[in-house]
Amino acid sequence: MGIGNIANTGMKASMSNMEVISNNIANVNTVGFKKSSANFADLYPVGNASSILPGLGVTLNNISQDFSRGDVSPDGIQSHLSINNGNSFFIMKDPISGAVTYTRAGEFEVDNSGYFLSGTSRLQGFQSVNGTIIAPATGDLQIPTNTSPAVSTANVTETINLDAGGATIVKPFVDTDPTTYNFRTNVQVFDSLGTPATLSLFYIKTGQDTWTVNAEVGGVPVGSSAITFSTSGQITSPTTPVALAWSPTTGATAPQNISLNLAAITQYGGGSKTILPTSQDGYTAGVPGSYVIDQNGVVTLQYTNNQNVQVGQVALAQFQSNQGLQYAGNMSWQATTASGAPIINQNNSINAITSGALEMSNVDLTDEMVSLIDAQHTFQANAQVEQTYNEIMQTVIKL
Numbered sequence: 001m002g003i004g005n006i007a008n009t010g011m012k013a014s015m016s017n018m019e020v021i022s023n024n025i026a027n028v029n030t031v032g033f034k035k036s037s038a039n040f041a042d043l044y045p046v047g048n049a050s051s052i053l054p055g056l057g058v059t060l061n062n063i064s065q066d067f068s069r070g071d072v073s074p075d076g077i078q079s080h081l082s083i084n085n086g087n088s089f090f091i092m093k094d095p096i097s098g099a100v101t102y103t104r105a106g107e108f109e110v111d112n113s114g115y116f117l118s119g120t121s122r123l124q125g126f127q128s129v130n131g132t133i134i135a136p137a138t139g140d141l142q143i144p145t146n147t148s149p150a151v152s153t154a155n156v157t158e159t160i161n162l163d164a165g166g167a168t169i170v171k172p173f174v175d176t177d178p179t180t181y182n183f184r185t186n187v188q189v190f191d192s193l194g195t196p197a198t199l200s201l202f203y204i205k206t207g208q209d210t211w212t213v214n215a216e217v218g219g220v221p222v223g224s225s226a227i228t229f230s231t232s233g234q235i236t237s238p239t240t241p242v243a244l245a246w247s248p249t250t251g252a253t254a255p256q257n258i259s260l261n262l263a264a265i266t267q268y269g270g271g272s273k274t275i276l277p278t279s280q281d282g283y284t285a286g287v288p289g290s291y292v293i294d295q296n297g298v299v300t301l302q303y304t305n306n307q308n309v310q311v312g313q314v315a316l317a318q319f320q321s322n323q324g325l326q327y328a329g330n331m332s333w334q335a336t337t338a339s340g341a342p343i344i345n346q347n348n349s350i351n352a353i354t355s356g357a358l359e360m361s362n363v364d365l366t367d368e369m370v371s372l373i374d375a376q377h378t379f380q381a382n383a384q385v386e387q388t389y390n391e392i393m394q395t396v397i398k399l
Contacts, residue, residue: 004389009057010382013040016060017375024363025372032105032331033361034065035368067322070104070362072354078293079116081106081314082359084352088316091138091344092121092332100124101332102317102325102342104359114143119330125297126313126346133298135346138315141299143291148303150194152256153282155241156187158201159264163272164233166205173204173214180204181214183272187280189217191252194284194305199246199258201278203227209267215244215260222246223260229267238262283307293355316349317342 020038027033043056069086083090089102101121108116108123116123125141126133166182173180181202189199199222202214211227223244228237241259248254264275286305293299297314319325324338335342 002389004386004393006055006057007382007385007389009043009059011379011386013038013058013060014375014379014382018372018379020063021368021372021375024368025365028361028363028365028368030331030361031107031358032070032103033363034067034070034104034331035361035363036063036065038063064323065327066362067104068362070360072357073360074357076356078291078355079108079110080356080358081108081293081297082354082357083316084295084354087322088318088348088352089333091124091315091317091342092118093124093140094121095140096120099334101328101334103330103332105331107358110143112145114145116141121332123314125299125315128310128312131309133310133313133346135313136344138344141312141314143288143299143301144309144311145288148286148288148305148307148309150190150192150285150305151282152192152253153189153199153258153280155259155261156189156199156244156278156280157261157264158185158278159276160185160203160266160274161270161272162203162205162211162229162265162267164229164267164269166272168205168207173202173212175200175202175214175216175219182211185274185278187278189246189258189280190282190284191246191248191250191256193248193250193252195248195250195252196284197246197248199244199280201260203272211267213242213260213262215242217246220247222258225260225262227262227265233266233268235262235265235267293353295351295353297349297353313346314349314353315344315346316352317344318348319343 017038020036024035039061040058041061043059045053045056072082089104090106092101092103108118111117122140124138126135127139171180181204183203185201187199188196190196197217200216204212206212209229213227214224215222223242225238225242230236241261244258244260245255246258248256283305286303286307289302289304291299291301298310299312301309301311319342320340324336325333326336328334
């Protein structure tokens with residue numbers, strides 16, 4: 001083949017090496033970029049195994065990528081995600097072609113339909129049904145844009161103490177006369193249209209260890225019950241929730257049945273008082289507000305009615321061999337037989353996600369500059385061999 005041709009392969013190899021290094025340097029600030037290395041193999045003539053033959057030079061064998069994790073840069077943008085380990089990938093799917101790619105670049109934007117996008121591809125996740133994450137099936141991860149419907153109040157729970165030393169009241173009950181009851185609590189309840197109303201509960205001591213509770217909504221009676229306590233201050237009746245029937249005048253469902261749970265009330269001395277705020281399970285309609293993504297990739301949407309709903313979970317893929325992945329451009333890869341099929345399960349996402357931060361390039365600029373100088377020296381050395389060869393050939397021609 002000749003010295004000149006050998007040197008020529010060396011110069012070509014050095015040029016390829018410099019191209020790879022230059023590409024690394026150019027992408028030092030590219031989100032999710034993975035640096036590459038040029039790998040070379042010698043060229044050797046095919047001949048008798050016992051023959052002593054000179055080599056024919058060098059060739060570019062392959063270009064491998066380093067999938068180690070890059071530095072993480074916080075930016076506070078909720079839709080920007082980074083992966084906390086070095087062997088997982090976000091799953092992206094083009095909604096038109098159906099092509100699936102895998103990436104470490106989590107610079108996602110949420111469009112007006114609620115999809116997490118990188119370019120035109122959508123981030124994939126485990127879906128949610130009625131607020132429960134369903135796996136292993138995956139689909140487009142989406143923030144719902146629909147209104148959260150109102151839910152009527154069905155259960156009310158009181159946690160109070162009624163004063164054992166309170167005066168017994170014999171006067172007829174009148175809700176506007178505080179002398180006709182011992183203690184009062186109020187709680188906001190909702191009808192089926194989400195319209196709020198105030199449920200008032202009036203507690204009247206009728207004898208030793210006996211009380212009556214009268215319930216009203218907007219001054220209209222909706223139910224009542226006798227209450228008895230043991231000598232140790234624990235409630236003995238009613239043993240089941242008190243049934244209240246409210247008829248809203250807003251056009252909502254009527255009557256609306258409400259269960260009043262009194263199991264947590266007590267009768268001790270020291271005055272009547274609220275131990276815990278009265279709770280109820282209804283709420284008005286709400287529109288989507290902000291969302292959060294936790295360390296497990298679970299996306300929780302916060303509605304304006306203070307309801308929090310899990311709407312999905314970021315799915316991550318792992319491979320038996322990352323080096324077997326085929327580069328698809330734009331910091332993404334495709335699975336091949338060499339990489340193996342993607343392994344996708346919820347365990348991959350556990351403690352694996354950081355929201356509001358991006359994984360940057362794993363290129364070390366100092367290392368790349370040193371490698372570039374080495375590649376330049378190698379090129380110059382091969383060029384010197386080529387020049388020497390040409391000078392020798394000129395001498396031979398003159399002989």
